[in-house]
Amino acid sequence: MVKIELKNISKTYDKDVTAVKDFNLEIEDGDFIVLVGPSGCGKSTMLRMIAGLEEITDGEFVMDDRLMNDVPPKSRDIAMVFQNYALYPHMTVYDNMAFALKMRKFKKEEIKKRVTEAAKILGLEDYLKRKPRALSGGQRQRVALGRAIVRDAKLFLMDEPLSNLDAKLRFQMRAEISKLHNRLKTTTVYVTHDQTEAMTMATRIVIMKDGVIQQVGAPKDVYDYP
Numbered sequence: 001m002v003k004i005e006l007k008n009i010s011k012t013y014d015k016d017v018t019a020v021k022d023f024n025l026e027i028e029d030g031d032f033i034v035l036v037g038p039s040g041c042g043k044s045t046m047l048r049m050i051a052g053l054e055e056i057t058d059g060e061f062v063m064d065d066r067l068m069n070d071v072p073p074k075s076r077d078i079a080m081v082f083q084n085y086a087l088y089p090h091m092t093v094y095d096n097m098a099f100a101l102k103m104r105k106f107k108k109e110e111i112k113k114r115v116t117e118a119a120k121i122l123g124l125e126d127y128l129k130r131k132p133r134a135l136s137g138g139q140r141q142r143v144a145l146g147r148a149i150v151r152d153a154k155l156f157l158m159d160e161p162l163s164n165l166d167a168k169l170r171f172q173m174r175a176e177i178s179k180l181h182n183r184l185k186t187t188t189v190y191v192t193h194d195q196t197e198a199m200t201m202a203t204r205i206v207i208m209k210d211g212v213i214q215q216v217g218a219p220k221d222v223y224d225y226p
């Protein structure tokens with residue numbers, strides 16, 4: 001179980017660019033929050049502050065009653081999937097998925113158990129020995145998801161994970177990520193500029209504009225269905 005509170009969070013770059021202003025949101029266990037809005041509205045900045053990759057200028061990020069503002073990224077129980085996959089090209093699929101666990105000094109048997117299980121969930125069992133370049137775009141995206149899943153983190157962050165895929169694959173992976181969420185129930189914050197992704201995947205949608213939250217609600221409450 002996890003409870004996340006984002007209280008009056010603001011981010012200012014270089015003293016005069018306000019990327020996020022007074023962002024307030026409580027995230028419940030099992031939520032799939034989608035941050036949506038046009039390019040430059042502050043989605044990525046918000047996600048990076050949660051991950052600890054960007055400093056919070058003002059406000060508080062609280063996770064299970066612990067103030068997280070100054071906790072380094074490695075000490076956060078948070079896993080992130082990036083837009084460009086960020087796979088290590090010289091490592092096998094297995095080692096890509098195992099890497100973060102090795103860094104955290106997990107036992108070999110535990111690493112093997114987790115990687116094997118994630119590979120099964122994602123249909124990657126037959127590809128564990130391959131290098132990323134020998135995979136399709138969809139398979140690479142699955143490895144990136146696998147790398148996050150094996151962490152078994154309390155919070156899952158995804159920054160436009162499907163934007164490099166073609167339309168057909170995007171459609172397919174959207175369904176897969178939703179299925180994955182239904183199965184693992186991992187609390188997730190997902191960033192996209194794509195309304196369709198937001199509508200089909202979110203438990204709650206947060207619409208942003210110019211660094212400010214415009215609207216928060218269930219998909220049926222924030223968009224008109226035809």
Ligand code: ADP
Pocket residue numbers: 013014017018019037038039040041042043044045046
């Ligand atoms: P989005 O993810 O919605 O496209 P971003 O969070 O990337 O938006 O950007 C929000 C605003 O902050 C934009 O005006 C952008 O130019 C600015 N910004 C983002 N990163 C930096 C940075 N490292 N330095 C200065 N300004 C930045």
Ligand code: ADP
Pocket residue numbers: 092094095108112116128129
């Ligand atoms: P080490 O990397 O410390 O030698 P192992 O002896 O467990 O660890 O594994 C040797 C290599 O074999 C690993 O680095 C990994 O690339 C690969 N490997 C281990 N288990 C599997 C598996 N179930 N499927 C595919 N490749 C595996």
